[in-house]
Every structure is written in structure tokens, then in C-alpha cells.
Amino acid sequence: MPEKAPLSEAPEPRTGPGPGDRIPARRVLGLAVPALGVLAAEPLYVLVDTAVVGHLGALPLAGLALGGVVLSQISTQLTFLSYGTTSRTARLHGAGRRSEAVSEGVQATWLAILVGLVLLVAGQLLAGPIARALSGSDEIAAAAVSWLRIALFGAPLILVTMAGNGWMRGVQDAARPLRYVLAGNGISAVLCPLLVYVADLGLEGSAIANVVAQVVSASMFLVALARERVPLRPDFGVMRAQLALGRDLVLRSLAFQACFVSAAAVAARTSTQAVGAHQVVLQLWTFLSLVLDSVAIAAQSLVGAALGGGAARQARGVATQIVAYGLMLGCFLCVLFAALSTTLPHAFTSDPGVLGEIPHAWWFFVALQPIAGVVFALDGVLLGAGDAAFLRTATLVSAGVGFLPLIWLSLAFGWGLTGIWVGLSLFMVLRLAAVLFRWRSGQWAVVGAVR
Structure with missing residues (x-):
């Protein structure tokens, strides 16, 4: 295995960047545009979900709004699974140590699963008290809980997707994350009205469609990780x-x-x-x-x-x-x-x-x-x-x-x-x-x- 590059803060002979240090604008766009697609996919799906549920009436819409706020805190507060993983993976990738870079993704995925399972259990126990505290209305709280208890099964999968985005960005593969996220959200956007109206599942149909989106996207990231042929066992030192x-x-x-x-x-x-x-x-x-x-x-x-x-x-x-x-x-x-x-x-x-x-x-x-x-x-x-x-x-x-x-x-x-x-x-x-x-x-x- 190559030796680790030494840490150094020593100044280099030339103090400022020169023309050779620039990178083509198309390379920046090649990373930025797919990243924008991934970032925008979830808000766009939420708009579709909102439009579908909105036709059920004010109470289901209020329940979706409240449950969605609670679920969104998972991705909002745990961004280190994407941004932090990108940082650590990119350094290893730049040092020419791709297998170790991908291994960072393996450990981030294990961490996502472990944290996600804790959130799933805690969420099931606390969904009612949290919804009642936020809504002030028993009817809205009940609607939010019925949606949230189902949607929470996607929590570990949301975090797996975030970890997958992180390591793939780190190895400068921006196209696959966009495809994986669009596949999940696209299937779910079609499934949502079918479950809500055709299957007559109402608000719960929206939650099931949400989980399906997470299953599809997370599965694609997991398969991609397995195909990298790196060790998949957990390393608690890296996770720490x-x-x-x-x-x-x-x-x-x-x-x-x-x-x-x-x-x-x-x-x-x-x-x-x-x-x-x-x-x-x-x-x-x-x-x-x-x-x-x-x-x-x-x-x-x-x-x-x-x-x-x-x-x-x-x-x-x-x-x-x-x-x-x-x-x-x-x-x-x-x-x-x-x-x-x-x-x-x-x-x-x-x-x-x-x-x-x-x-x-x-x-x-x-x-x-x-x-x-x-x-x-x-x-x-x-x-x-x-x-x-x-x-x-x-x-x-x-x-x-x-x-x-x-x-x-x-x-x-x-x-x-x-x-x-x-x-x-x-x-x-x-x-x-x-x-x-x-x-x-x-x-x-x-x-x-x-x-």
C-alpha cells in the first residue's frame, strides 16, 4: 500500500496560483450541474407529493406538511454523511488511493445504517408527542403521525443515499448520483397518485411512495458500492x-x-x-x-x-x-x-x-x-x-x-x-x-x- 502523503503547511516557492493551476470551466460544470440536479430533485418531488395530497383536503395536507418538516430534519441535521464524506474521500482520491477513498464510503454507509435505525426506533416512539407539540391540534397531529410512522422506515435509506452521494462526489463521479436519485424520485412520483387515489390509501399512500423512492435510490448506491470490490466490513475507528x-x-x-x-x-x-x-x-x-x-x-x-x-x-x-x-x-x-x-x-x-x-x-x-x-x-x-x-x-x-x-x-x-x-x-x-x-x-x- 502506498505511504500516506505527509501533512504539511510549508509555503511553496511561488505564493500565488498561476495559469497552470486553473481547471477547465467545463470540469467545474461537470460536477456542479449534476449536483444541482440531486439537490433540486427532493424539493421537486415534495412539490409533486404536496399537489397530490392537497386534493385530499386541508387536514391531510396539514398532516403532510407537519410530518414532512419532522422527517426533513434528518437530512438537514446529518449533512456530514454527504459533505463530510466528500471531503475525506476527495483527499484519498487525489492521493491516488481510490480503494481507500471508496472504503470511506463503506464506513459512511455503515454509519448511515446505524444512525438511521436509531432514528427509526426513536421516531416511532416519539412521533406522537412531537406531532402534538408542533401542531397544537389533535386532528392534525393524528394525520401527521399516520404519515410519519410509515415514512420513517425510509430514514436509514435517506442516510445511505446521502453517504453514497458523498463518496461518489469525492471520487468525482457526479453523474451516477443524479441518475440514482432521479430514478427513485421519478418512480415514486408516478406511484404516489396511484397509491393515494387508485389504491385509495389516502395520506398513507403518500408515505409509502416516499419510502419506495428511498428504497430504489439507496439500493442503487449499495449495489454500486458492492461493485467496487472493496472490503465491506465495518471499521469503527474510521466511523469515529x-x-x-x-x-x-x-x-x-x-x-x-x-x-x-x-x-x-x-x-x-x-x-x-x-x-x-x-x-x-x-x-x-x-x-x-x-x-x-x-x-x-x-x-x-x-x-x-x-x-x-x-x-x-x-x-x-x-x-x-x-x-x-x-x-x-x-x-x-x-x-x-x-x-x-x-x-x-x-x-x-x-x-x-x-x-x-x-x-x-x-x-x-x-x-x-x-x-x-x-x-x-x-x-x-x-x-x-x-x-x-x-x-x-x-x-x-x-x-x-x-x-x-x-x-x-x-x-x-x-x-x-x-x-x-x-x-x-x-x-x-x-x-x-x-x-x-x-x-x-x-x-x-x-x-x-x-x-
């Missing part, structure tokens, strides 16, 4: 290392959740029109975050591979290039949504009160796109370098100093949506300052197959 990286990413995700849940709570206490406007603009923000995050995923894979191969200068060159792409994409989105300011909101609502509130958030949303482009790109660079501890601290500080105080001050002083989105803007500016400082310092560019 993955959990250490996961701890930082989970804490970072919790900071995001605290901020956005607080923002929704304050908007709801401002007025019905304000919460409606906030929901419209926030959903657009979330969608564009997926677009920008696809560039970050490409950065993870490319930077991790460069550092794993001992090419710190190339990693810095790739980082500079990715930041430029993120900035350009952010500026494009800024101009596009500024131009759509008078027309696009009408596609979401015809309520005059909501339309009157939207501008209080809209122009913050528009102005933040170039900042978000750079922040997300550098998030990808630093995650690819395995610098999750820094990102954790930067996010927690930015949330604690910027976003959360302004959200609750908005409630106290009646600043409404303007105060909430000023808080989000300060949060993003503080994150921008932190990741720019880290990027320029070069301290993240630690070479070696492991970190």
Missing part, C-alpha cells in the same frame, strides 16, 4: 473520525435552524401578511441557495483532491477560480431577481397585504446574492479542505452576534420583516468576513491524504 467531522457540521446546521425557525416565529407574530411575505421570499432564497451550493459541491471535490495529491498551490488556484464563479453567478442572480421584482411575487400570491409586505424583504434578498455566491463558494472550499471546525465557529459566532439578536429585537421594537432581513444580511456579511479572512490566510491548505 467521520463522527468527529460530523459533530462540527451538525452544530453548524443547528445554528442555521435556530436562526430560520426564530425568523419564522417572529414573522408570524408580526402579522399574517408578514409571515406570508417572509415565506415567499425565504423559499426563493432557499431555492437559489441550492443553485449556489452546487458550485460549492464542485469546490469540495476539486479542492479535496488537490490537497490529497499534495498540490496546495493548485488547491489555492481552484479556490480562487471557484470564488470568481460564485461571485459571477451571484451577480447574475442579483440582476435577474431585481428585474423580476414587480412580476414574480404575483406568481406566489394575489393577496394585496402580502404583496405589500414582500418589498420589505425582497431587496435584501436581491442584494445578498453576490455575497451568498462568495460565501457558499468558500464554504465549499473550506469543507473540501476539511476545515469544518472553522466553519462551525464562524457560523455560530455570526448567528449569535448578528442574526439572532436582530430577529428578537425586531419582535421587541416592531421592526417587522425589515428587521428580520437586516439580521440575515448581517449574518451573511459576518460569514463573508470570516471565510474571506480564512481563505486569504492560506491556513486551510493543508496537504495530505488525511487531515
